[in-house]
Amino acid sequence: MKTKIPAFILFFLFLLQNLSAQTSISDSIFTLHGRMHGMHRDSVLLFYENSLGQAVFQSRPIYDDRFIITDSLTRPTFATVAFKDQGEILTDSAIEARSHELYLEPGRLYLSGDIAKMDSLKLVGSNSELEFGQLNKSIAGIKAEMKPLTERFNKEKDPEKAARIGTLFAPYDNRIKAITCQFFLKYPNSYVGLHELVNLVNQMGLDSARHFYETFDDQLKLSYDGKQVAAAIEKIASVQPGKPAVDFMGIDTCGQSIALNDFKGKYVLLNFWATWSAPSKESNAHLFEIYNKYKADSLVIIGIADNDASAEAWRKAAVSENIYHWTNLLSGAGTDNDINEKYAIHYLPTKILIDPDGKIIGRFGDNNIAHADLLLDRTLQNIFKDLVAKLPAR
DSSP states (O other), X not given: OOOOOOHHHHHHHHHHHHHHHHHHHHTTEEEEEEEEESSOOSEEEEEEEOTTSOEEEEEEEOBTTEEEEEEEOSSOEEEEEEEEOTTOOOOHXXXXXXXXXXXXXXXXXXXXXXXXXXXXXXXXSOHHHHHHHHHHHHHHHHHHHHHHHHHHHHHOOOHHHHHHHHGGGHXXXXXXXXXXHXXXXXXXXXXXXXXXXXXXGGGSOHHHXXXXXXXXXXXXXXXXXXXXXXXXXXXXXXXXXXXXOOOOEEEBTTSOEEEXXXXXXXXXXXXXXXXXXXXXXXXXXXXHHHHHXXXXXXXXXXEEESOTTOHHHHHHHHHHTTOTTSEEEEOOTTSTTOHHHHTTOOSSSEEEEEOTTXXXXXXXXXXXXXXXXXXXXXXXXXXXXHHHHHSOOO
16 A cells, blocks of 8 residues: 655655755856956956866856856866957967966856956955965966066077077976975865876976875866876876886988887987987087997987977087987977877986886986986996896807
8 A cells, every 4th residue: 555645745855856956056066257347348258177177168248347157067177267359359479468367166256356457356256266376476476587588488489599598497497396396285185286286297206296196085086187197197107117118210310210119139228308408418428428338238329309399400419419429319299209208208308228128227317317327327337247247258
């Protein structure tokens, strides 16, 4: 016999179900209310990634200096807001000048400020935005110091000269990296920290990157940024000593096609460098000493230059710097055969030693350049000392 449920209970359950559904929906929606003043623009542009990691672009009209943008969002996300007039066509640099970075979160958000002064914009309602503000405040002084160098870099049209200027950012970048690492420690499970780690993971040692990644909870690790960091860490780990060397192909200075696998059975030293990198050019003199010392022992050197945008400088350097004695290739930057990308190279010079079986047995440089040449010398001495000892007596 079926029991009949009273109508008032059914009505109560109906209300509870709807309330639960509404709560679930509201928890996955952001509504950005804009109230601007000062210079008038009639369109707002919002660029961000949704919860699936898909790039989203929204454009909305501005009426009486106000606008509303809404979308589903299950987690905080980095975004850029910009302003323009309808029908106005802007260059990338113009859009950048009118842009402001912020963090969206599910819920009601309120953006206000003077469009003519993008730094005056203030977002209320996002905890991640507060964290982002703390980080920006701590590095604002360094960015101010960098401004003249940044302007000089942006104005330079010659790729070789621009690359040389780019090397001057290193001291500033290192200071920003140190402050950002302190931010990771202060906010160990922050969306802001995770997004910053995406940009820094390749500049850290493998152990440091893993340590910071492990401070995030499973929800953050499964986010789009979390997956990016995990993939970057896995990539770096895959080209460390003990791992098989990744094959590649390139065209040398004589126009010949060269593959790493062509040298199986020999020790191979990959030298990642560039003509615009002063430490790389200094290291080439030491490399010439290594070549003369071990060439009879079947040590092969392959130079891989990050000079795809300035190939002529690379060809001239092959002669002027006495490196034409060994194989020289371009890195293939921006192609499917980007050798720097294959080996997770982010510092120049970096040298990678591969044994006759095609296994990486040494990595020298990366973010620890100071003693790289000394460690390489010791490794080669041990290898070829052992080889000499194994040779039959004559």
